[in-house]
Amino acid sequence: MMKQTFKNTAFYIFVAVLILFSVFPFYYAIITSFTHGGALFQVQYWPKHFDFINYKTIFSQDNFLLSLVNSLIVATITVICSLFLGITAAYALGRVTFYGRTLLLLSILAISMFPQVAILAGLFELIRFFALFNTRWALILSYTILSLPFTVWVLTIFMRSLPVEIEEAAIIDGATPWIIITHIFWPLLRPAVITTGLLSFIGAWNEFLFALTFIRSESLRTVPMAIAFISGASEHEIPWGIIMAASVVVTVPLIILVLFFQRRIIEGLVLGGVKG
Amino acid sequence: MAKIQLKNLKKSYGAIEVIKNINLEVHQGEFIVFIGPSGSGKSTLLRLISGLGEMTSGELLFDGELVNNLPPAERGIAMVFQSYALYPHMNVYANMAFGMKLAKANKEKIKKRVLDTAYLLQIEHLLDRLPKHLSGGERQRVAIGRAIVRNPRVFLFDEPLSNLDAALRGTMRLEIAKLHRSMQNVTMIYVTHDQIEAMTLADRIVVLRDGQIEQVGTPQEIYEKPQSQFVAKFIGNPEMNFLTGSFSTHLGCSTLGIRPEHIDIVPHGSGVWSGKLVHSENLGADTYLFVEIGADKPLIVRQNNTRPIPLQSKITLNPREEKHLYRFDSDGKPVLAR
Numbered sequence: 277m278m279k280q281t282f283k284n285t286a287f288y289i290f291v292a293v294l295i296l297f298s299v300f301p302f303y304y305a306i307i308t309s310f311t312h313g314g315a316l317f318q319v320q321y322w323p324k325h326f327d328f329i330n331y332k333t334i335f336s337q338d339n340f341l342l343s344l345v346n347s348l349i350v351a352t353i354t355v356i357c358s359l360f361l362g363i364t365a366a367y368a369l370g371r372v373t374f375y376g377r378t379l380l381l382l383s384i385l386a387i388s389m390f391p392q393v394a395i396l397a398g399l400f401e402l403i404r405f406f407a408l409f410n411t412r413w414a415l416i417l418s419y420t421i422l423s424l425p426f427t428v429w430v431l432t433i434f435m436r437s438l439p440v441e442i443e444e445a446a447i448i449d450g451a452t453p454w455i456i457i458t459h460i461f462w463p464l465l466r467p468a469v470i471t472t473g474l475l476s477f478i479g480a481w482n483e484f485l486f487a488l489t490f491i492r493s494e495s496l497r498t499v500p501m502a503i504a505f506i507s508g509a510s511e512h513e514i515p516w517g518i519i520m521a522a523s524v525v526v527t528v529p530l531i532i533l534v535l536f537f538q539r540r541i542i543e544g545l546v547l548g549g550v551k552g
Numbered sequence: 553m554a555k556i557q558l559k560n561l562k563k564s565y566g567a568i569e570v571i572k573n574i575n576l577e578v579h580q581g582e583f584i585v586f587i588g589p590s591g592s593g594k595s596t597l598l599r600l601i602s603g604l605g606e607m608t609s610g611e612l613l614f615d616g617e618l619v620n621n622l623p624p625a626e627r628g629i630a631m632v633f634q635s636y637a638l639y640p641h642m643n644v645y646a647n648m649a650f651g652m653k654l655a656k657a658n659k660e661k662i663k664k665r666v667l668d669t670a671y672l673l674q675i676e677h678l679l680d681r682l683p684k685h686l687s688g689g690e691r692q693r694v695a696i697g698r699a700i701v702r703n704p705r706v707f708l709f710d711e712p713l714s715n716l717d718a719a720l721r722g723t724m725r726l727e728i729a730k731l732h733r734s735m736q737n738v739t740m741i742y743v744t745h746d747q748i749e750a751m752t753l754a755d756r757i758v759v760l761r762d763g764q765i766e767q768v769g770t771p772q773e774i775y776e777k778p779q780s781q782f783v784a785k786f787i788g789n790p791e792m793n794f795l796t797g798s799f800s801t802h803l804g805c806s807t808l809g810i811r812p813e814h815i816d817i818v819p820h821g822s823g824v825w826s827g828k829l830v831h832s833e834n835l836g837a838d839t840y841l842f843v844e845i846g847a848d849k850p851l852i853v854r855q856n857n858t859r860p861i862p863l864q865s866k867i868t869l870n871p872r873e874e875k876h877l878y879r880f881d882s883d884g885k886p887v888l889a890r
Contacts, residue, residue, distance in 0.1 A: 441637035444604050449651035449702070450625030459650075463641040 302527070309520035316516050330521035334506075340522065342495055343502035347526070350412050350498060351480040354419040358476045359469060361420070362427035367457055369428065370435030371443065381432065388425030392485050395421075403490055414490040415498065419483060423476035434468040435461065470537050478530055499526045554614045554628070554705035554739050555580045556601065561610035563596060563763075570596050571607070572763040581737040585750040588760035589786070594743045595710055597760070601741060602708050603627050614705060625654075627706070630699035634711040636691040638683040644670075644694050645679040651702045669700045672734075673727075689720045696731070709742040713749065721746075729753055747787055751775070759783050781884035784809050790840055790852050792878070799825075799847055805879035805887045812840065812854035814876035815869050823868035825851065829861055843867055 308316065310326050334340045368374075369381055399418055408414040438461070446456050462469070484500040491497055497505070503522045508515040556578040563571035571593050578584050586594040599605035601612065603624035612619050619627050630651075638647050645666055652662045670676045673693050683691055692712060699707060709728075713721045729752065732740055744750055750757050751771045759766040759774065759782075767779040778784035784792050792809045800808035820826070827845035841861065842850040853869060861867065871877055879887040 439635060439637065441633045441635050442639060445631070445633060445637040445698075446639070446650075447604065448602065448624045448629065448631050449698075450654040451650075455654065460639060 305520045305523055308516055309524050310517075312517040330517040331525070333518050334522045334525065339494060339497070340502055340506075343497045343499050344526070346412065346496060347481055347499040348529075350415045350419065351477050353412075353416045354423065354480040355473050355477045357416065357420045358423045358427050359473050361424060362431050362472065363457060363461070363465065363469065365424075365428045366431035366435045367453065367461065369432045371440075381429075384425045384428055388429070392422070396485065396489060399486070400489065409490060410492045410496065412496060415480075415483075415487060418486045418490065419476070419480040422483070422486075423472075423479050427472045427476060430472050431465065431468055434465055438464055474533060474537060477533065481526070481530060555616070556706065556739060556741075557611075557613040557616075558601075559611040559613070561597070561600060561612065562608045563593075563600060563605065564608050570763050571600065574610070574763075574765055576758065576765065576768065578739060578741065581739060583732050583740045583742065583753055583755045585754035585757050586741065586743045586760055587745065587747065587750045587757055587786070588766075590745065591762075592760040593763040594745075594760045596763075598708055598710055598741060598743045601706070602629055602631050604631075625651075628704050629706045629708055630702040630704035631708040631710065632692070632695050632699050632712045634714050636683070636688075636695045636715070638691060638694060638698070640683055643680050643682055644675065644686075644697075647683070647694060648698045648701045651698070665701050665703075666697075669697045672700070673697050688716050689724060692716065692724060693727075696728075700731075700735075705739065707738055707740040709740065709744075711744055712742075713744075713746070721749075725749055725752060747789065751787070757787075759786060778878065779886060781807060781809065781880040784878055784880070790854065793849075793851050795847050795851075797847075800879070803877070803879055806882040807880040807884070809878035809880060810871055810876060812852040814872045815851070815853045816872050817853070817855065818868050818870045820866075820868050823870040825870075826866065826868040827851070829863055829865050829867055832861065832863065834860075841867070843869065845869070 307320065307323050309330055310323055310328070311320075312327055312329055315324075369377060399421070403409050403414045403417065406417075408417060442460060442464075443456055446460050451459065481498075482500060483498070484504070487498045487501050488504075491501065499522075503519055503526070506515060506519055506522060556576075558574050558576040558578075561571055561574040562569065574597065586597060588594045596605060600607045603619070603622065607620070614627060639650065642650065648666045648669065649662050652665065666679075667676070670679055673696065675690065675693050675697060678686060678690060678694065683694070686694065692715075695712070712728075713724050716724060725748075728742075732738070732753070742749070742753060754771055756768060756770055757774050758768050761782055767774060767783045769777070769779075774783060774787050778787065781794070785794070788811055790812050792811050793815075795808045795810075796806065800806060825843075825845045827843045827850075829841055830844045830850055831842040833840040833842075837856060839855050839860075841853040841855060843853055844850045851869065881887050
C-alpha cells in the first residue's frame, strides 16, 4: 500500500517536472508580455499587474497586422500544396508498383535530413530562375519543398496500412484513381492528413531563414521576420515586452488550430483502428 | 447472365508461372467453384476474370466478347471479398449505393435498388449503420448486397465465408445457395478451399493444382470419378485411404484408393484386409476407426451407428463394392479397365 502511494507520488512529481520544464518558457513569455518599462528587468514568477500596453502597441502597427496576413496566406497555401502533392504522391508510392519505388522513397527520406542552410543557395537560384524573388510564392515554394518529404513519408506509410481490398472494391465499383483518392482514401487518411497538414502549417508559420533570405519588402514580411525586426526607441533598447506580446499573439492561432483538430485526430484514429 | 470463356489463360510473375494455360467454359447461369490448396492459383484466376489482375497471355470472353482490356467496372462483374472490404467511413446504404452513384444513375433509381436488395437480404434495419457496428455475418451480407446492387453479369466470390465462424458459415452457405436459385441466369464463380462449400454450392467444381486445372465436373463426378489421385485425395473427408505395394500390385496399379465410407467390417476370414484397431474418433453420428493393416498409414474406416469396438481388437475389413476401389498408376492417373 505504502509502496503504491509512493509510486503514484513519484509518477506525478515526474509529470509535474516535465510539464513545468516544457511550459515554463511560454509562461514566462506571457508574463513578460504584460509588463513594460523597468519592471521588465525584475525577475518575477507571478503576474503582478496586467498591462495591455504592449498589445496595444503591436496592434497599432500596420506592418505587424500585415505580416499576420502574409503568414496566414503563405502557410495556408503551403498546406494545400503539400497535402495535394503529398496525398497523390503517397498513392503512387504506397499503391502503384513501379520500377525504382523503394529508391525514390529512400531518397525522399534522405532529402529531409539535409539542414535548411544546405539547400539555401540552390533554392535561391531556383527562385531567381522562376522570377519569384521577393514574392509570397517564393516562400510557398520553399516551404512546400521543406514539408513535402515528411508529408509524403508519413502518408505513404499510412496509405500502405489501408487494406488493398477496399481499393479493389472501389475499382470494381467503377472508381477512377482520383475518385479513390478523394472518396475513399481522403476520409480514411484524415487523421494522418490532419497531422501532417498541421505540422506543415506550423513549419511554414514559424519559418525564419528562408523568409529572411527571399523577402525584401517590408510589406511581404511574415510573422517571425516582423517580430525579429521589431525595434525599440533607441538602438540600445530591445523591446522585450512588445516582442513577447507579438510572440503570444502569433502562437495563439496555432494553439487554437491544434485544439480544434485534436478531436478530429482522435476520432479518425478510432475509425482507422477498426477492421472494415 | 453471361457465358464466360477462358482460352489459354496464362499469368506469370517474372519467371514464376502461377497460371499455366487454363481453358474453361463457364455456362450462363452456372455456379462454378474453384477449389484447390493454397498456392494453386484459384484466387489469381478469379482476379484475372475480375480484371483486378492482368493476364500474361490468353483470351477472356464474356458472351463471346473479348474483355481482356476492359477495366473491371466495365466487365459487368461484382465481387465479394474475404475481408468484406466495406468502405469503413460510409454507412450501409452509402456502401451499397456507391457503385451506382459513380455510374451516375438517378437518385430514385438508386434508392429503389438499394432498398429492394436490402429487403432481399433482410438488412433493411442496418442501412444507416457504419460497418464497424455490424457483426461479421452482417458485414458479409452487406458486401453481398453491394454486389447485387450493381446488377452484374457475373458474381465473383473470393473465399467469402472464411472469416466467419463455423455456425455462421453454414447459415451463409445456405443463403448463397438460395440467392443463386433466386437470381436465375446470373453466373457465379466462387473460390474456396472448403470442400463442403464446393460440394454443396457448385453446379460444377474446378479443381486447381499448381496453376492448372486438375479436373472439372459436377460435385458427384468429382467425388465418384476423380481423374487423378490428387483430386481423389483432395475431395472427401476424412480423406481417401491410399494403399501401395503388395496391397495394390495384385490389382494392377501402383496405388489403390478407397474412401473410409466404403469399407465394411466383416466377420473374420471373409475380408480382404485385417488388422488391429489402434485409434477411434467418435463424432456422434459417425465413428472413424483407424486400423493398422500393415500399410504405411492406418486405414481409416467410417462407420455409423456401430457399437463401440475396444481398442487393440482385431478387425477384418472388406470394400463394400468393387466400383469403390480407385486404381491409380505411378503418375497418379487412374488405371482404366483391367
